[in-house]
Amino acid sequence: MLRFSEINVTDRCCLCGSADDLTGEHKIKATTLRSLFGNETMMIGHFNGTSRPRLAQSATSKAVHFRVRLCGPCNSTRTQAADVEFARFDDLARRLQCEGADPASAFDDPRYAVGSAAYLNVFRYLAKLLACHIAEVGGPRLRALTDFALSRSDMNVVRLSINADPDFQRWFEATGDPQFAGHGGLGIDFSRSTRRPKAIYTSLSHGPLRYRFSVAFGFGVALALRLLHPEFYQRSLASFEAALGVERGSNLT
Numbered sequence: 001m002l003r004f005s006e007i008n009v010t011d012r013c014c015l016c017g018s019a020d021d022l023t024g025e026h027k028i029k030a031t032t033l034r035s036l037f038g039n040e041t042m043m044i045g046h047f048n049g050t051s052r053p054r055l056a057q058s059a060t061s062k063a064v065h066f067r068v069r070l071c072g073p074c075n076s077t078r079t080q081a082a083d084v085e086f087a088r089f090d091d092l093a094r095r096l097q098c099e100g101a102d103p104a105s106a107f108d109d110p111r112y113a114v115g116s117a118a119y120l121n122v123f124r125y126l127a128k129l130l131a132c133h134i135a136e137v138g139g140p141r142l143r144a145l146t147d148f149a150l151s152r153s154d155m156n157v158v159r160l161s162i163n164a165d166p167d168f169q170r171w172f173e174a175t176g177d178p179q180f181a182g183h184g185g186l187g188i189d190f191s192r193s194t195r196r197p198k199a200i201y202t203s204l205s206h207g208p209l210r211y212r213f214s215v216a217f218g219f220g221v222a223l224a225l226r227l228l229h230p231e232f233y234q235r236s237l238a239s240f241e242a243a244l245g246v247e248r249g250s251n252l253t
């Protein structure tokens with residue numbers, strides 16, 4: 001039987017499930033943080049208006065790492081090409097934005113022709129980040145997502161939009177400080193009429209540039225989430241309903 005998802009266990013790699021040679025993964029790449037902040041101290045956190053950012057002493061500080069772990073091979077050979085490609089793509093997108101162009105037009109570069117290895121690698125990096133964010137809040141390992149992140153599948157399940165970060169603009173207007181990086185935490189989008197989960201999303205901000213990315217799923221995975229990962233499902237639904245500002249109903253059965 002096809003396994004949509006597997007339970008993430010603490011002290012196991014959140015991409016492949018191995019218990020060997022576990023290492024940490026950055027929420028935002030250390031090289032990117034250095035290019036944005038130099039050697040200055042940083043505030044890092046969710047820019048959701050409620051949680052308090054944490055002070056990070058450097059680009060390698062614990063505060064910029066996920067608590068969940070990756071095994072050595074998943075954090076190196078299996079994802080290295082994607083890491084390198086994303087950094088290259090990010091340089092191009094940031095440069096375009098700086099010049100007043102649409103940063104998403106980086107995909108017009110022939111290198112990033114749809115389906116090319118470079119194109120897929122940009123998305124594989126985001127798939128890895130998304131899988132780490134899901135594991136970080138006790139969610140399952142979604143095989144379609146992790147197999148893609150590890151190049152075991154070429155089926156791109158990540159949706160991406162690239163635009164100017166409105167939080168950056170607010171931050172810059174309030175502080176005059178152009179040094180800004182953040183991640184959006186994890187959100188799950190449910191259907192308002194059926195309460196069926198539709199997508200899991202997060203975001204990544206590099207200065208004024210924001211990547212919003214998600215994995216969307218159909219009925220099968222939505223059902224697997226509800227039946228096989230009920231705690232995660234119900235916590236997510238409660239958080240969605242709280243965000244909607246509605247009373248939690250009796251439609252969880």
Ligand SMILES: [Zn+2]
Pocket residue numbers: 013014015016017018070071072073074075
């Ligand atoms: Zn692994």
